[in-house]
Amino acid sequence: MIFVLEKREAPSPLWRWLSPLLAIALAVLAGAVMFAILGHDPAAALYVYFIEPLTSAWSIEELIVKATPLVMTGAGLAMAYRANVWNIGAEGQLIMGALAGSMIPILTPGWNDPLALLAMLILAAAGGALWGWIPAVLKNRFNANEILTSLMLVYVAQLFLDWLVRGPWRDPKGFNFPKSVTFEGWHVLPAISGRVHLGAILALLAVLILWWMLARMTYGFSVRVMGSAPRAGLFAGFSAQKTTTAAFLLSGALAGLAGISEVSGSIGQLQPSISPGYGFTAIIVAFLGRLSPLGALFAGLLLALTYLGGESAQLALNISDKVAQAFQGILLFFILASDTLVNYRFRRAASREGRT
Amino acid sequence: MKAPDETSAPLLQVRGITRRFGALVANDDVSLSVKAGEIHALLGENGAGKSTLVKIIYGALQPDSGEILLAGEPVRIASPAAAREMGIGMVFQHFSLFEPFTVAENIRLALAADEDKAALDQRIREVSRQYGLPLDPGALVADLSVGERQRVEIVRCLLADPRIIILDEPTSVLTPQEAGELFVTLRKLADEGRAIIYISHRLEEVRALCASATILRHGKVVDSLDPRRETAASLARLMVGADIHDVHAAPPPDMLGAPLLHLRDLTLPPDGPFGVPLYGISLNVRAGEVVAIAGVAGNGQRELFRALSGERLAQGNGVIFIRGEDVSRKGINARRRAGAAFAPEERLGHACVPLMTLSENIVLSRHATGEGLVRRGVIDYGKAREICDRVIRANDVRGADAGKAAAALSGGNLQKFIMGRELDRKPALFIVNQPTWGVDAGAAALIRQQLIDLARAGSAVLVISQDLDEIFEIADRIAVISRGELSAAQPAGELDREKIGLLMAGAHETARGAA
Numbered sequence: 001m002i003f004v005l006e007k008r009e010a011p012s013p014l015w016r017w018l019s020p021l022l023a024i025a026l027a028v029l030a031g032a033v034m035f036a037i038l039g040h041d042p043a044a045a046l047y048v049y050f051i052e053p054l055t056s057a058w059s060i061e062e063l064i065v066k067a068t069p070l071v072m073t074g075a076g077l078a079m080a081y082r083a084n085v086w087n088i089g090a091e092g093q094l095i096m097g098a099l100a101g102s103m104i105p106i107l108t109p110g111w112n113d114p115l116a117l118l119a120m121l122i123l124a125a126a127g128g129a130l131w132g133w134i135p136a137v138l139k140n141r142f143n144a145n146e147i148l149t150s151l152m153l154v155y156v157a158q159l160f161l162d163w164l165v166r167g168p169w170r171d172p173k174g175f176n177f178p179k180s181v182t183f184e185g186w187h188v189l190p191a192i193s194g195r196v197h198l199g200a201i202l203a204l205l206a207v208l209i210l211w212w213m214l215a216r217m218t219y220g221f222s223v224r225v226m227g228s229a230p231r232a233g234l235f236a237g238f239s240a241q242k243t244t245t246a247a248f249l250l251s252g253a254l255a256g257l258a259g260i261s262e263v264s265g266s267i268g269q270l271q272p273s274i275s276p277g278y279g280f281t282a283i284i285v286a287f288l289g290r291l292s293p294l295g296a297l298f299a300g301l302l303l304a305l306t307y308l309g310g311e312s313a314q315l316a317l318n319i320s321d322k323v324a325q326a327f328q329g330i331l332l333f334f335i336l337a338s339d340t341l342v343n344y345r346f347r348r349a350a351s352r353e354g355r356t
Numbered sequence: 357m358k359a360p361d362e363t364s365a366p367l368l369q370v371r372g373i374t375r376r377f378g379a380l381v382a383n384d385d386v387s388l389s390v391k392a393g394e395i396h397a398l399l400g401e402n403g404a405g406k407s408t409l410v411k412i413i414y415g416a417l418q419p420d421s422g423e424i425l426l427a428g429e430p431v432r433i434a435s436p437a438a439a440r441e442m443g444i445g446m447v448f449q450h451f452s453l454f455e456p457f458t459v460a461e462n463i464r465l466a467l468a469a470d471e472d473k474a475a476l477d478q479r480i481r482e483v484s485r486q487y488g489l490p491l492d493p494g495a496l497v498a499d500l501s502v503g504e505r506q507r508v509e510i511v512r513c514l515l516a517d518p519r520i521i522i523l524d525e526p527t528s529v530l531t532p533q534e535a536g537e538l539f540v541t542l543r544k545l546a547d548e549g550r551a552i553i554y555i556s557h558r559l560e561e562v563r564a565l566c567a568s569a570t571i572l573r574h575g576k577v578v579d580s581l582d583p584r585r586e587t588a589a590s591l592a593r594l595m596v597g598a599d600i601h602d603v604h605a606a607p608p609p610d611m612l613g614a615p616l617l618h619l620r621d622l623t624l625p626p627d628g629p630f631g632v633p634l635y636g637i638s639l640n641v642r643a644g645e646v647v648a649i650a651g652v653a654g655n656g657q658r659e660l661f662r663a664l665s666g667e668r669l670a671q672g673n674g675v676i677f678i679r680g681e682d683v684s685r686k687g688i689n690a691r692r693r694a695g696a697a698f699a700p701e702e703r704l705g706h707a708c709v710p711l712m713t714l715s716e717n718i719v720l721s722r723h724a725t726g727e728g729l730v731r732r733g734v735i736d737y738g739k740a741r742e743i744c745d746r747v748i749r750a751n752d753v754r755g756a757d758a759g760k761a762a763a764a765l766s767g768g769n770l771q772k773f774i775m776g777r778e779l780d781r782k783p784a785l786f787i788v789n790q791p792t793w794g795v796d797a798g799a800a801a802l803i804r805q806q807l808i809d810l811a812r813a814g815s816a817v818l819v820i821s822q823d824l825d826e827i828f829e830i831a832d833r834i835a836v837i838s839r840g841e842l843s844a845a846q847p848a849g850e851l852d853r854e855k856i857g858l859l860m861a862g863a864h865e866t867a868r869g870a871a
Contacts, residue, residue: 010763011711217733218723225720229709234667235700236720237689 005344015342020288022341023334024302030330040317048316049309049327059308061194065266066307069094069258069278071300072203074285075210075293076254082214082291083223084230085247089135089150090255091279092157093128097256098263099161100127102180102270105187106169112185120187120260121202128256131157132248140241146248154279162272169270180270189265199261203300206254210293219246255279276307277325284332287339303328365428367392367551368413368520373422375408382408383419384575390520390551390568395542397562397583398555400572401595401796406555409572410522413553414446415439426520445518447509447526453497455630460493463512483514487541498630502654503534510541521545522553527561531652532857539565558825559588571595592797613643616695616785616816618677622670624663632656634663637842639835641785641816646807647845648831649820652860656840657820658701661789664818665698666691678785689724697721697783699774701790701820703767707774710763715744717762718777725781743780751776752802768799775803779810786810789820804830824853836860 031049032042053059073090080087087093101124104116134153138144166178174181189197214220226233226243234240263274285303289295310324366389375383382405390396400406411417413424415433423430426442433439436446453462460477467476477493484491489507497505506526513521523542527535542565546552556562562569562583569583571594579594622637634656641647651657662668663676670676670684677683678694688698698721704710708717718740723730729739744758751772756765765773771792778786791807792800808830811817820837821827827834828848835845836859843864 010761216735216737218730218735219733221716221719221723221735224712225709228711229705231702231706232709232720235665235688235698235706237666237687237692237724 003346003348005340006347008343008345011342012345016290019338019341020290020299020335023288023331023338026334026338027327027331030334031327034323034326034330035319038319040319045313045317045319049313050305052312052316053305053308058194059312061196063301063304063308064196064200067300067304068197068199068203068265069262069275070282070285070303071297072199072206072258072261073251073255073279073282074289074296074300074303075203075207076251077282077286078289078291078293078296079210079214079223080247080251081286082227083243083247084227085244086147087132087135087150087248087251088147088283089132089152089154089279090251090282091275091277092150092154093131093252093255094259094262094275094279095154095157095161096131096259097124097128097253098259098270098274099157099164100124100130100256101260102169102183102263105183105264106180106270109181112187114186117186117189117264120264121257124256124260125253126256128259129249129253132252132255133245136245136248139244146244150248161270161274165270165272171269178272182269183264187264188268189261191265195266197261197265199258199265202257202261204297206257207293207297214293223247255282258282281307281328284328284335287332287335303331306331365425366390367427368553369425369428370409370413371423371425373409373412373419373424375412375417375419381575383412386422386572386575386577388570388577388580390553392519392549392551393546394568395546395552395554395566397566397569398553398572399559399562399569399583399591399595404572404595405575406572407524408575410446410524410553410555413439413520414444414522440516440518443517443519444522445513445516445520446522446524447506447513448524451505451509453505453508455496455498457497458493459491459495459497459500459508462497462508463493463515466512467515479515480511483511487511487514487544488537489541502652503530503537506530506538514545518550520551520553522555524555526554527556527558531860532853535561559583559591562591563588595797612645613814613816614680615640615642615677616679617641617664617787617818618680619664620675620677622663622675624659624668624671627659627662627668632659632840634659634840637840639842639845641818643784643814643816644811645832646811646817646819646830647833647835648827648848649818649835649837649842650824650827650856650860651820651822651837653822655838655860657789657822657837659840660837660842661698661700661787661820664787665700692721692725695784697778697781697786699778699786699788699791701793703770703774704763708762708770711761713759713761714748714756714765714773715740715758717773718744718747721777722781727781743777747773747776747780750780751806768795771795771803772799775806779806783810783815785816785818787818787820790823791819791821792823792826800826824856836864838864 028046032046035042035045053063073094077087077090101120103123104111104120131153135146135149138149139146165180169180171179171181189199191197192200214223222233222238222243225236226238226240230240258278263270267274281303285296285299288302289299306324306327310321313319313323314321369389371387373383373386374381386409398406398409408417412419415435415438424433425431431442433442460480463480464476480491480493489511491507491511497508526538530538542552554566563586566583569581570577571579573595583591619637619639622634624634626633632655637660663670666683666686666688673682673684675684678691678696681694683691683694700706709720715737719729719735723735729736741758748756753769753773753776755769756773762770775791791803795803804826807817807819819830831848833845834848834851834856836843836856838860841864843859
C-alpha cells in the first residue's frame, strides 16, 4: 500500500502539539535501538539515561542548573526564529557574553559588591548582543546569509576565549593552567538551593517577559507578522532590516546572559571550554518548544535531561557521553520530520488508481 | 484534423458530474455538451464551479460521480497527461512560464518527447504563422508582453494538436486590440473542427464570440443557451441570480476641493530584476473625486502602489504630497497619520496575514495611526476586537468573527473586510489597487458604491484597476499606466474603450532611450 503526502487546507493545531510528543517517542525508540547495537539492554539503558537522573534531589538540582542556559538561550532563539531570522550562532554569543561579563572580576577584581554583579550581567547581555549584531549588519548591508555568518562567528568566539585564558587572562597564580582567576564574593551569582543559582530565576523571568512581549506588545506582533507574511509586515509599516537587527540583538543578549550565568553561577572561572554546546542545543530547545518562550521552558528541561543522562550512562554503562549529542541530533531530526504532519497528512494512494 | 460532422455525437459530453470538497458541493450534477467547431462559453461568478469543472475535464481533478464522453465514447481522464493524450488541451489564466528562458525552451519543457531543437523551432514558427500568433522562438520570455506570453501558452497547447481546447479567462490581461486578435485565432481553430470551451467574465465578449453557453451558479447548471440572443444584462442576471445592485454614481460635484494627493514627477528605478521603473508620474487627486488608473497588468501598477503607500520611499523630497504634507521620504504609517489609507491588490499575504485572526489583522494596518490601539508598546486587543466587530457588521462580512483566521474567509468577504478596515478610519485619501479582483458581483457592487460614497463625502479616492467596466462605472477621471508612464488624467466622459486601448498600448509614452 502506498501513502502520499497531501497538503492540508490549514495547518493542524492538534498536530502542532502532537508532533513534538511523537518526535520524543520516536527519538526514545531510536535510542533503544542505538543502545542495543552498542550491546546494552535497551530497557536498562533507557532507565539509566532518562529516569535515574530524576530520582534524587541532587540530580534534580543538576537538571535545573543545566536547563538554565538552555531555557534562556532557547527562549531568545524562539523569538528570532519566529521572525524568520536564523541565528545559529547562539553558542558564540554565549561565549562573548561570558567574556564581556568576566571583565569585571578579571580586570577590576577590587570592585566586589552587588553593583559589580549587576554590571557583569549588563555587560554580558551587551557582549552577546554585540556579537549577534555582526551577522545582522552583514545581512542588512550585503545580504549575507545569516545562517553562515552567525555560525562562523561561533568559532571565532571559541578561539578568542581559548587565547584569552591561555594568554592575557590566565591566572598568574594558577600553575600555568589555562584558567582565569576564580570568581569570589559578589562576582558569583548567589545560590538559591544547592547548586541552583540566581540564573534559574533570570531564565524564568526571561521566559515570562518574552511570552508577554509576543502576546501583547507591538514588538511581539511585528515578530509574528514578519515571520509569517513579510509583505504584510511592510504593509503594517514594520521594517525587515529592523526586524533582523532586533531579533539578533535580543537572542544575542539572552545567550550572553546565559553565558555569564554559567561562568559566574556554575563554573566560577573562565576556562578554554565553558559550554558543552548549550548554544547549539538551544536551537533544538526552540523547535521542540514550538518556537514559543513558554515551550522553551519545558523543552529546556527535557534537553537538560539528555545531558544528565549522557553523564550517568557514562558512569553506569561506560558509554561515551557523546551519546548525549547523538540523542539531541536524533531528537531534532524527528521534530523536523514530525512537523511535516502539521501542514500535510498521509493519504492512501490507492484512491488514485490508474495514475499514469 | 477531421472535418466537422454534424450528424455524429458531440465531441465532448459531460454527464451528471458531481464533485464535493468537504461540505461544499463545487459541481452538482453538471452536464454540458460541446460539438466540433463550436466555441462554447462557460459562465458564472467566482466560485460558481467553472474551474472545478474544467479541471475535471482536463484530468487535474476526479469527479465523485458522473461521466465524460469523448466523441460518444465514455472515458476516464486520470491526469492532465492522459487528457493531453486524448486530445484535450488547456490554456491557463495564470501563465506557467519561466522568465529567464526562451520561448522555445519553455515549450520544450512542457513536451514529453525529446525533439530536435531545429525541428521544434520550425514547428513553433509554422503553428504561429498558421494561426496568426507571431512568435520568435529565440526570444526571452522576460522580454515579452503579457499578450505575447499568452501566445506562447496557446502555441504550446496547439503543438499537441488538441481536438478540444479549454481557455480560462484568456482576455483578462489583454488590451482590447490584443483580445480582438485572439478572437480571430479562436474562430480559425473552431472552423478547423476543434471544440473550444471558453471561460470569461466579459459578457459582451461572449456574446460576440460564442454560439452556445452554459451558465453555472453555486455549482449547478442554471441554463444552457445561445448568448447571441441574450443581452449582457440578462446573462448577468442568470449568473448572479438576481438583478445586480446598480452602482449609483452621483454627478461629480461642480466644485472639487483641494488636491489631497499630489504627485510631482515621481521617478523610481526598478525594484528588482523584473520590476518596472516608474517614469515622470504626475497626478492630482482632489477631494470629492474618484480617479482611476487603467492599464494592462505588469505595467507598473504594483510599483506605483508601493511608492504611493510608502512601502518603498521616493528617492528625494518634493515628489509625493498627501494633504499638502511632503511625505516623499516618510513611511506608510506616517502617510496613514497624514490621512491616507491603502488597500493592496493581494488580500492574503499583503493586505492580511493569512493565519492571523481578523482582529489581529485590524491591528496590522491600524497600530500606528494614532487612534489609541497601542499604548506604550502594548496592544489593546480588546479595542481591536471592538473595531473588528464593527467592521464586520458595517460591511456585511459573512461567515466572519473576530477570532477567525483571515485565510478562512472567501475572497469577496475578505475584501469587504479589508475595505471596511480602512473605511472605518474615514480616510481623507484612499488608494486601492484592484478593489474587486476575483470578488463576486454582489460584493463588487457594494465595494464600488463605498468608494463613490467616500469620494462624495469629501475624500479623494485613487483606484488602480485592470477592469475597464469597473473604471467606467466609478471613475470621474481616468489615467492610463503603460510601462511605468502615466497618461494625463482625463474626464471619464471624454474617453471610450478605443481611446483607452490605445493608451494601454503605449500611445502616450515618451520616447525614452531604450524602450
